[in-house]
Amino acid sequence: MSLSARAISTREDVKPEPVLVVDDDELAVEFVRHATADLDVDILVAHDRDSALALVKAVRPRLVLLDLVMPGVSGMELLESMVEIDPGIDVMLVTGHYSTESAVEAIQKGAHDYLTKPLSAVRLREKLTCWLEEASVRRRTVQLDSALVDAYQFEGIIGRSPLMLDVFSRVRRIAPHFTTMLLTGETGTGKELFARALHQRSPASTGPFVVCNSIAIAESLFESEMFGHVKGAFTGASQDRIGLVENASKGVLFVDEIGEISLSAQAKLLRLIQNREIQRLGSPRIHRVDVRIVAATNRNLRQMVSRGEFREDLYYRLAMVELRLPRLADRREDLPLLERHFLRAFSHHFGRASLSLTRRAQAMLARHSWPGNVRELENALGYCAMMAEDELIDVHDFPENLRAAIASGDGSDAEDEMRPLREIEMKHIYRVFERVGRNYSRAASVLGISRAKLYRLLPPK
Numbered sequence: 001m002s003l004s005a006r007a008i009s010t011r012e013d014v015k016p017e018p019v020l021v022v023d024d025d026e027l028a029v030e031f032v033r034h035a036t037a038d039l040d041v042d043i044l045v046a047h048d049r050d051s052a053l054a055l056v057k058a059v060r061p062r063l064v065l066l067d068l069v070m071p072g073v074s075g076m077e078l079l080e081s082m083v084e085i086d087p088g089i090d091v092m093l094v095t096g097h098y099s100t101e102s103a104v105e106a107i108q109k110g111a112h113d114y115l116t117k118p119l120s121a122v123r124l125r126e127k128l129t130c131w132l133e134e135a136s137v138r139r140r141t142v143q144l145d146s147a148l149v150d151a152y153q154f155e156g157i158i159g160r161s162p163l164m165l166d167v168f169s170r171v172r173r174i175a176p177h178f179t180t181m182l183l184t185g186e187t188g189t190g191k192e193l194f195a196r197a198l199h200q201r202s203p204a205s206t207g208p209f210v211v212c213n214s215i216a217i218a219e220s221l222f223e224s225e226m227f228g229h230v231k232g233a234f235t236g237a238s239q240d241r242i243g244l245v246e247n248a249s250k251g252v253l254f255v256d257e258i259g260e261i262s263l264s265a266q267a268k269l270l271r272l273i274q275n276r277e278i279q280r281l282g283s284p285r286i287h288r289v290d291v292r293i294v295a296a297t298n299r300n301l302r303q304m305v306s307r308g309e310f311r312e313d314l315y316y317r318l319a320m321v322e323l324r325l326p327r328l329a330d331r332r333e334d335l336p337l338l339e340r341h342f343l344r345a346f347s348h349h350f351g352r353a354s355l356s357l358t359r360r361a362q363a364m365l366a367r368h369s370w371p372g373n374v375r376e377l378e379n380a381l382g383y384c385a386m387m388a389e390d391e392l393i394d395v396h397d398f399p400e401n402l403r404a405a406i407a408s409g410d411g412s413d414a415e416d417e418m419r420p421l422r423e424i425e426m427k428h429i430y431r432v433f434e435r436v437g438r439n440y441s442r443a444a445s446v447l448g449i450s451r452a453k454l455y456r457l458l459p460p461k
Contacts, residue, residue: 123146175201185325188375207251346385
């Protein structure tokens with residue numbers, strides 16, 4: 001069966017949807033039973049507040065028909081309590097005393113819909129039929145999202161946005177041929193994941209993948225860690241030791257945060273790239289090495305070169321093949337897939353049944369600007385997975401700093417809200433143009449417009 005057929009098949013083996021009716025009037029309950037007899041629902045009944053809340057906790061019905069006026073019970077307070085217990089629950093309020101004010105208040109407190117008495121069997125069936133269709137769509141959407149997570153994985157990296165598909169395509173073309181290349185992008189965009197993808201797709205895939213975290217190595221130890229040393233090379237060197245470069249022989253050396261290494265270390269790295277040779281500290285011998293090098297940085301190396309902080313010759317050696325990774329804010333289409341991917345992983349890790357987000361939580365996450373990119377999203381969902389009391393994650397499960405950031409209206413989207421549409425469009429076009437290295441063909445492909453139109457919008461200078 002194809003992906004689409006498997007993911008969106010409407011022949012589902014699902015149990016009847018539990019629907020909780022909360023009403024002190026037994027005749028009203030029987031009316032609902034009769035009106036919904038042929039619908040795919042399982043009617044549960046509660047006549048008071050305590051039994052209603054107990055059923056919500058125990059059964060987790062997706063829909064509640066709640067009588068707004070019952071003796072000794074505030075329907076609005078009961079609504080709030082139900083939504084607090086299960087933020088994903090849909091509550092339809094039923095009342096004989098309709099007012100615009102109460103309807104608005106109910107919606108604000110989390111009500112799904114509002115029905116007036118006397119109930120019409122036809123109207124009730126229409127409402128429940130529509131709700132059942134929505135529930136079915138939500139189920140199929142979850143199934144489809146799960147299938148898409150698998151379908152849109154590239155070497156363990158999730159993405160279906162045009163920007164990411166373009167990056168995947170470039171990795172496929174680059175991997176068989178590169179010997180040295182540069183990955184750039186903000187912190188948290190997945191530079192090490194892409195370095196591993198390049199390794200897996202390269203002829204060196206059977207060799208090792210070795211990581212050099214430049215920040216973690218003291219400047220005085222860089223040469224020894226990178227190139228190795230011989231016994232007696234310095235105080236404490238009690239035996240010969242090979243370095244990271246030789247450990248990566250026949251494979252890939254990933255030099256992370258290359259913008260942080262000193263100028264003297266840059267000179268030694270340049271010699272490695274130019275000659276494919278190393279010299280262990282304290283040894284006169286020169287060793288030939290067969291290693292592919294992927295360097296990564298979140299800094300602007302061009303600016304560092306102009307300030308004399310980075311060697312120009314090394315920069316041009318590295319940047320002959322440069323791949324810039326997009327920010328999460330520039331590929332928001334990938335957010336639902338990434339959420340599903342991480343929640344599935346955390347469900348397995350923490351032994352939870354199947355973690356998911358409420359619609360309110362999804363909407364709030366979509367508003368965030370994600371300055372920490374995919375790593376920030378992963379950390380936030382990991383926190384939620386630990387803190388959530390059940391399988392449904394809501395806004396109150398978010399880390400405090402994330403709730404504060406969303407509440408403050410951070411991000412460029414907030415800034416764009418009152419700008420002219422043309423200005424926002426041009427901002428996006430130029431941003432994509434920069435992200436693909438000012439390549440008109442690739443930018444036009446990502447934007448879904450002709451190259452001629454792009455030339456008109458951004459004339460070559």
